[in-house]
Each structure stands twice: as C-alpha cells, then as structure tokens.
Amino acid sequence: MKHxxxxxxxxxxxxxxxxxxxxxxxxxxxxxxxxxxPIFHRGRLDGSARVLILGQDPATHESIxxxxxxxxxxxxxxxxxxxxxxxxxxxxxxxxxxxVYGQSGGNRxxxxxxxxxxxNQWLDALLVRDEPEPALxxxxxxxxxAKSAYHGWATTRPDRAAALHLATLKHPTxxxxxxxxxxxxxxxxxxxxxxxWNAHLAGLRDHVPPEAPVIDKPYGDxxxxxxxxxxxxxxxxxxxxxxxxSLEGWAQRTGTTAQLKxxxxxxxxxxxxxxxxxxxx
Amino acid sequence: MKHxxxxxxxxxxxxxxxxxxxxxxxxxxxxxxxxxxPIFHRGRLDGSARVLILGQDPATHESIxxxxxxxxxxxxxxxxxxxxxxxxxxxxxxxxxxxVYGQSGGNRxxxxxxxxxxxNQWLDALLVRDEPEPALxxxxxxxxxAKSAYHGWATTRPDRAAALHLATLKHPTxxxxxxxxxxxxxxxxxxxxxxxWNAHLAGLRDHVPPEAPVIDKPYGDxxxxxxxxxxxxxxxxxxxxxxxxSLEGWAQRTGTTAQLKxxxxxxxxxxxxxxxxxxxx
Numbered sequence: 001m002k003h004x005x006x007x008x009x010x011x012x013x014x015x016x017x018x019x020x021x022x023x024x025x026x027x028x029x030x031x032x033x034x035x036x037x038p039i040f041h042r043g044r045l046d047g048s049a050r051v052l053i054l055g056q057d058p059a060t061h062e063s064i065x066x067x068x069x070x071x072x073x074x075x076x077x078x079x080x081x082x083x084x085x086x087x088x089x090x091x092x093x094x095x096x097x098x099x100v101y102g103q104s105g106g107n108r109x110x111x112x113x114x115x116x117x118x119x120n121q122w123l124d125a126l127l128v129r130d131e132p133e134p135a136l137x138x139x140x141x142x143x144x145x146a147k148s149a150y151h152g153w154a155t156t157r158p159d160r161a162a163a164l165h166l167a168t169l170k171h172p173t174x175x176x177x178x179x180x181x182x183x184x185x186x187x188x189x190x191x192x193x194x195x196x197w198n199a200h201l202a203g204l205r206d207h208v209p210p211e212a213p214v215i216d217k218p219y220g221d222x223x224x225x226x227x228x229x230x231x232x233x234x235x236x237x238x239x240x241x242x243x244x245x246s247l248e249g250w251a252q253r254t255g256t257t258a259q260l261k262x263x264x265x266x267x268x269x270x271x272x273x274x275x276x277x278x279x280x281x
Numbered sequence: 282m283k284h285x286x287x288x289x290x291x292x293x294x295x296x297x298x299x300x301x302x303x304x305x306x307x308x309x310x311x312x313x314x315x316x317x318x319p320i321f322h323r324g325r326l327d328g329s330a331r332v333l334i335l336g337q338d339p340a341t342h343e344s345i346x347x348x349x350x351x352x353x354x355x356x357x358x359x360x361x362x363x364x365x366x367x368x369x370x371x372x373x374x375x376x377x378x379x380x381v382y383g384q385s386g387g388n389r390x391x392x393x394x395x396x397x398x399x400x401n402q403w404l405d406a407l408l409v410r411d412e413p414e415p416a417l418x419x420x421x422x423x424x425x426x427a428k429s430a431y432h433g434w435a436t437t438r439p440d441r442a443a444a445l446h447l448a449t450l451k452h453p454t455x456x457x458x459x460x461x462x463x464x465x466x467x468x469x470x471x472x473x474x475x476x477x478w479n480a481h482l483a484g485l486r487d488h489v490p491p492e493a494p495v496i497d498k499p500y501g502d503x504x505x506x507x508x509x510x511x512x513x514x515x516x517x518x519x520x521x522x523x524x525x526x527s528l529e530g531w532a533q534r535t536g537t538t539a540q541l542k543x544x545x546x547x548x549x550x551x552x553x554x555x556x557x558x559x560x561x562x
Contacts, residue, residue, distance in 0.1 A: 002302075003300050003301070005300065007291040007296075010292075018284075018286060019283065019285065021520070029556060035554060035555070036522055037521055037525075237289065238347075241316060241318035263555050265547075266546075266548070268545045275310060276316065
C-alpha cells in the first residue's frame with residue numbers, strides 16, 4: 001500500500017448519517033451554502049480517535065476535498081494536535097454541516113433544534129460507544145459556536161460528558177475574523193489566539209495519550225515555522241491529489257458579482273506542485 | 282436513507298487497488314495530468330454490475346467528483362445504458378487512470394506494459410470472480426484505445442473473455458474530437474457516432490438482462506431530447522452536491538497561460554442550481 005486514504009462512510013452508523021442529512025428545510029439557503037453539499041468529517045471513524053475536534057463550518061478547500069478542516073484553519077489545528085503527540089488518532093466534525101453564508105448566519109442558527117438533533121447523532125456515534133472501551137478521552141471545541149453546540153450535546157449525555165476532558169479554544173481563524181471586524185489588530189488577535197491555545201496545552205496533554213513524541217514547546221506570540229502542519233493523506237478520499245494536503249492555499253471563491261461568487265470556486269494547483277515539464281504559450 | 286452514495290474503495294481487492302496505483306514513473310507528466318490524481322471508476326464494485334464500460338481517460342468534471350464519466354461523455358453513455366434498460370447495474374473504468382495531456386499522449390502509451398498491468402488488475406477484479414456466479418456478461422469499449430486495452434486483457438484471460446459479449450463502440454465524444462481534427466463536420470461525425478451505437482444496440486440487448494424497461498428506440502442522426510441521461514446520485518461520493526449529476530457543464534479549465542490552464546479548474550454551479558435567494562451586488 002503506497003497511499004493511505006479515508007475509507008469514508010461505508011460502516012454503520014455513518015452510512016445512515018451520510019445518507020440522511022438535513023437539507024434546506026433545516027439549513028436555510030440564505031444563511032448556509034447548501035448548494036456545495038454537506039461535508040461531514042475528517043479523521044477516524046473506526047473508534048480509534050483519542051480526541052474529538054468540533055469545528056465551525058466548512059469553506060472553499062473543504063468543498064473540493066469533501067473533508068472538513070483541510071484549509072488553513074485545519075492546518076493550524078493539525079499543528080496543535082502535533083504538539084499533543086497526536087498525528088492521526090483524532091476525529092473532527094463541524095457545528096454546521098454547510099458553510100455559513102454571511103456574518104451572522106451562524107449565530108442566528110446555533111440554537112436550531114433540527115440542526116442540533118443531527119449534529120448530536122454524530123456526537124453520539126463518536127462519543128458514546130459501548131465496545132470496545134472508548135479511546136476518545138478529550139474534546140476540543142473551536143470558537144464560541146462549537147462550544148455552545150458541544151454544551152447542547154453534553155446536557156443530553158451528562159454521564160459521558162463528565163468523563164471527557166473539555167478544552168474550549170478560540171477558533172483557529174479568530175485572528176483574521178476578529179481583526180476584520182475592527183477593534184483589534186491581526187497581530188494582537190494572533191497573539192491572543194496563541195496565548196489561549198497555550199493555556200489549554202497542559203490540560204490536553206494530561207488527558208490525551210500521545211501516539212508520537214509530544215512537541216513540548218509553547219506557541220510564540222506570532223505563527224512560527226512548524227506551527228502549521230499538513231493534513232495527512234489518510235484523512236482524504238482515495239486518489240486525492242498530493243497538493244490537497246498542501247500548506248499553500250489552492251481554492252478560492254471567484255466570480256465578478258456576489259451572485260457569481262457564491263456559485264464559483266476556482267482550484268489552482270500551488271506553484272510548488274506544478275511539477276510537469278514547463279509549457280510554452 | 283434519503284440519499285444514496287458510492288461507498289468507494291473500502292472492500293478488497295479495491296482497497297489495495299486504490300492504495301497502490303502507478304505514479305509518474307509509469308504515467309509520464311508530459312503526457313498525463315498526474316497532478317489531478319488518479320480517478321478510478323464509477324458504478325458498482327459489489328459484483329452486481331451486468332455490463333462493464335471501458336472508457337478512455339478522465340477530464341475536468343471527473344477531477345472534481347473523483348468518479349469517471351460524469352461529464353458530457355458520461356451522460357451520453359448513461360443514455361446508452363438507459364436504452365438497454367440498465368440504470369445502475371454497471372461499472373466503468375478507464376483505459377488511463379489520469380487525464381491525457383495533448384493530442385497524441387494516449388496513442389503513445391497504449392502499449393505501455395506497466396499501465397496495462399495495473400489496468401488488468403482492475404479488469405481481473407471486475408470480470409474474473411469465482412463467486413457468486415458473475416453477473417457481468419457484456420463489455421462496452423469506448424473508442425479505439427479502450428478497444429485495444431480490452432483486447433490486451435482478453436489475451437491474458439481468453440476463457441473468461443470468450444464468455445463475454447463485446448461491443449466496441451465509437452467514443453462518445455468522437456463527434457467533437459473528429460470534427461476538431463478536420464475532414465468531417467460535427468454533424469456528420471455525430472450521425473456516424475449514433476449510427477455506430479445503433480448498430481450495437483441489438484447485440485447488447487441480447488446479452489444484458491435489463492433492470493428497467495428497455496427503451497426500444499434507435500438514435501436519430503442528431504442528439505435528441507432524452508439521449509443524455511443524468512448520472513445517478515448513487516454513483517457519486519457521499520454528500521455530493523446535486524448539480525454534480527447535472528446535464529449542464531459546470532467545470533472548465535481556466536487560466537490565462539497554457540501553464541496556468543494546466544493548473545486550474547473553475548467550478549461554477551449551473552444557473553438552474555443557483556436556488557439561493559438572489560444576492561445584490
């Protein structure tokens with residue numbers, strides 16, 4: 001086997017979850033990009049995950065790879081996991097199955113019961129396993145909506161929730177979103193994010209058994225070389241191009257009007273992966 | 282289950298085939314778009330396929346959906362299968378795992394033994410099954426390269442090949458490729474394709490047990506309404522956007538230079554699928 005890949009949703013209960021997901025009656029199209037389809041997860045569905053990451057919603061790269069948290073946010077999370085000595089023993093789902101459209105769509109729907117009901121089916125499938133003994137011992141939430149979503153599930157399964165270590169982190173793209181809103185610079189928001197993540201490292205290391213050497217080093221107050229880690233091939237579908245794991249961005253929303261921009265994603269192979277013989281024009 | 286999806290490559294021998302595929306040492310990057318990754322198949326891998334379609338190579342839409350023959354060529358083939366009363370009981374693989382780059386790349390590599398060796402592993406996996414009794418009773422090749430590839434396999438498995446009905450059809454985009462080369466108009470080449478396909482319908486109907494009513498109607502000398510059929514959802518990965526099955530094109534190579542064009546695919550949701558509330562600019 002030269003390439004490892006994510007086997008997808010062939011086994012129960014994930015076959016049913018991937019076959020019967022909420023549509024536009026639950027996720028209104030004015031607030032969610034339902035047109036790009038649901039994107040369910042990334043990581044292990046076979047019970048071997050030691051930590052669950054609950055993210056917010058998918059974006060451009062995820063709409064192409066059909067797995068969540070593969071763009072820059074995901075690479076920052078992958079780097080956090082590496083600091084815990086976790087390389088592949090995780091599973092990630094999002095608060096929302098579809099990409100949020102607009103600034104406030106997420107806040108508007110965080111309490112929707114039908115959205116929560118489906119999300120809780122996933123959380124039950126991942127967190128409540130009778131056999132074998134659950135390997136999963138910690139939950140990381142990314143951002144306030146994920147934290148709220150997790151607490152919603154925890155009230156339905158208080159005994160299981162009590163046995164899980166919970167780390168409620170700032171969202172990996174908090175620096176960009178907070179500074180775009182104004183009132184804080186990108187540099188200050190980055191430092192705040194990294195300070196927040198540092199504060200959670202010790203607790204996570206106490207609860208998550210590492211599978212690789214722990215990187216026992218705190219974050220600085222800016223992103224450093226090595227803080228972002230490439231997505232492993234085993235998280236992506238069979239035959240995934242190698243640059244889908246790249247640290248360079250390769251998918252963006254294009255289109256000359258807002259209407260066309262919602263309809264369009266342009267995929268451009270990163271320069272470093274253009275390894276074919278040069279083409280003259 | 283509201284949505285059906287293709288479970289992918291979880292079961293043997295397809296897990297090994299999807300994990301261990303030839304790279305640029307076998308498929309040279311000057312003649313194949315290896316950078317978009319291999320695209321393996323479309324259809325049933327569970328032994329229920331009644332007919333195998335051997336196509337040529339994947340293109341833009343296939344690079345996004347990660348399944349072969351989903352663009353216009355695939356929709357023409359889906360229409361041919363509908364005429365046989367076959368709606369989902371088929372399996373399709375290509376002669377080449379990667380998209381051919383340039384006019385003559387396919388001809389140049391049709392006899393490559395390493396390319397054939399891997400392709401023959403797939404043909405063995407699909408055509409040579411001991412149990413249960415193989416459902417697969419006919420092979421359709423699309424174009425001369427696929428015909429040549431099939432004959433190459435048949436010499437390795439003469440007994441099995443003798444038991445299979447073979448229909449060697451013109452490639453579904455023969456009209457476009459032949460007229461682009463000159464010497465024949467698009468209209469004449471279309472008529473020639475449809476005449477060729479008509480000539481094979483009776484033989485195929487004699488050998489392939491239908492699963493739905495046979496459409497007992499020959500093609501005309503131009504494409505008619507209903508000749509193209511949408512790809513069924515069950516052929517696509519879990520969570521596929523509905524417009525991935527669309528009869529309208531939605532993926533094209535863009536980029537302002539030949540180099541950038543090789544690096545770029547732009548995905549634009551078809552107008553009919555832009556069902557979100559209109560967005561002002």
